[in-house]
Amino acid sequence: MKYWFFFFPLSTLLLVAQTTLWTMLLPQIPCPNTTLLIVLYLGFQAPFGAGGVCAFTLGCLLDVFSGVTFGFHAIILLTIFMLTAGFRRQINADNPLVLPFATIAGTGAFALLSIFILLLFSDRDQVWPQILSSIPMQILVNLAAALILRPLFTKLSLGVGLESSAPYKREV
């Protein structure tokens, strides 16, 4: 619950900022997917259950600010959380290459899952060229945002007393 009470308001603030500030100040540059970055962070740091509930509700929150059908982003972000949390035992999250790799893989997974779900469930058959063409730029923007936000997430989480549940840290 602690994770939810911390990351839900934080994500709301970031979403308001990216829908208002970003579109006004940097209209030519695609905005970063901050909710995805939070879910990736949770995938590495949060316990399986609490992180899963958090990812699901953050997906619902993103549905309020983006897209057409409620529940769409909830599926995607929950799946990404499960994949990240599933892989974290095999990864040393202290390695500096993990963050760029997770962001690239996460952005790609987000795009491919979006295309898959849209093609499978709805009739948005024209959306996939648009999504595929925007992936490289989206990866760059998300990478830049991840580099800026990750220390902030860590600092703020430690500040409010959230402990990492990453296995390698618990063992130490």
Place this chain on the structure above:
Amino acid sequence: MLDFLNLQKRLFALLILLLCALLLYSYNLRTKPNTNLFERSILLLTEPLSRGTTRVTNDAITLWQDYLHLVGVKQENDALLLKLKLLNHLEIENNELSAENSRLQKLLDFRDSVKGKAVPAQVISADALNWFRTITINKGTDSGVQENMPVVAASGVVGRTIKCAAKSSRVLLITDASSAVAALVQRNRIRTVARGTGANLSCEYASRLEKANIGDHIITSGNGGVFPKGLPLGTITAVQTPEYGLFQTITAKPAVDFSRLEEVLVIVEKEQ
């Protein structure tokens, strides 16, 4: 078996949550557009924040444009710059007022030409991601706005409302891939369906018996049940007629410049 279930109970719980998410999405996909309590609450809570942020950002941009870039000149000639700054400020303010007046006048004229009751609204935010084309406006159910109402600007159709809270609503733009509007080529009345492709419109199912030309205007046909007849949708920029097949492929540029959209009208009551 029980041991295995106990061991994997968190994974099962998440899989059940994933199933719930799928059911939720599937349910919302098959029902007509509605705004649930969660969406209403979040939109209601964040609307003042979005409006405030937009206002503060606008003020900051104006301040930056009005004053800060003149700091260097100020060092060269303080007295002159003071006058210049005041004049600049007044001029920018006048220009801004004049532009706003012109936009609102156009909107007012357009409002008079719209058959039915229309509510003016301001755009307060854009979509959180780059793959969808939606905007948020500062009018909601308190002003009579409901889901599936047409939203227009002085230059043409903007989209339709998809989520409505008390003081704000989300609008699906006609350029979104999930938007489809029943349309006509104005010159020769070819019927078509204008679908969004992100930046442009792709007009599908246009019969190839009569040729559409580049520069022809696309208007709403009024058949879809959402938009009144005769509203401008866009202008044809490309026409492809394949060697075989029943239809020609038409690409159109939207009549509205969505990057500069500030004020819109929501048609809350269509004339019968």
